[in-house]
Ligand code: PSU
């Protein structure tokens with residue numbers, strides 16, 4: 001594992017840190033928006049009192065905190081591999097350059113001692129392929145981290161994904177919402193386990209999770225900001241067309257999520273792309289606030305013991 005200077009210092013001096021993933025940069029958003037967004041997310045985390053740790057793999061090394069050149073490579077290099085948990089030994093053994101999904105980022109962030117991670121939308125159960133379950137789900141079921149997101153990506157079977165989270169013991173919180181958001185849309189018709197209003201409430205629940213020695217993630221779901229929302233009705237036709245096209249072209253495995261996201265951006269003339277960026281930025285902001293609150297809880301804990 002390799003830390004940049006900022007993250008090494010934050011870990012040593014116990015500053016709040018927010019992990020950020022890299023698949024969204026390399027395979028989720030097009031250039032140049034991917035490069036700009038990756039840098040903006042880091043800036044937003046800093047402005048909200050935490051240190052950003054964007055995670056990727058270069059030459060088989062787990063890099064926690066990247067430099068500008070590394071972010072540029074993720075944003076522009078066509079040979080960056082999308083990796084999940086199952087790819088980790090290949091990435092290390094063959095010294096590859098890779099972008100990490102929610103699953104792989106959670107694994108590395110937790111190993112680095114980082115408690116909070118922000119992303120756009122997690123993977124889940126795919127429509128029409130109930131056996132295609134993103135490795136994000138079992139990773140969340142087994143990693144005690146807080147993942148801040150806008151639910152699972154709209155291209156997925158959301159009710160099936162919601163059920164999976166319950167079975168996996170993942171605590172789903174709604175930040176100012178009763179329903180789990182549906183990525184570009186604020187509503188899904190699926191209830192969260194608990195509505196929370198503040199970052200400090202989230203920190204207290206996370207502390208209780210740790211005291212109970214539960215090894216599951218907390219999924220803090222945050223709806224896309226209202227003025228960027230695309231309603232489910234508006235999305236339906238685009239989504240159906242994209243799914244049909246993926247089927248026709250026999251897009252499978254790890255290609256399917258990036259394919260569907262790119263198709264919808266095309267069909268909406270960039271509207272879904274703008275919404276995706278807006279929710280990523282909003283989630284980074286909330287994640288930083290949660291990390292700051294987690295840190296207060298953590299430091300108080302140390303003080304009490306001393
Ligand atoms: N959030 C976004 N865009 C993305 C992703 C998240 O706004 O592209 C990525 C995450 O890295 C997530 C992955 O882990 O999509 C899911 O891929 P799959 O369905 O192949 O597991």
Ligand code: MN
Nearest residue numbers: 132133134253
């Ligand atoms: Mn899959």
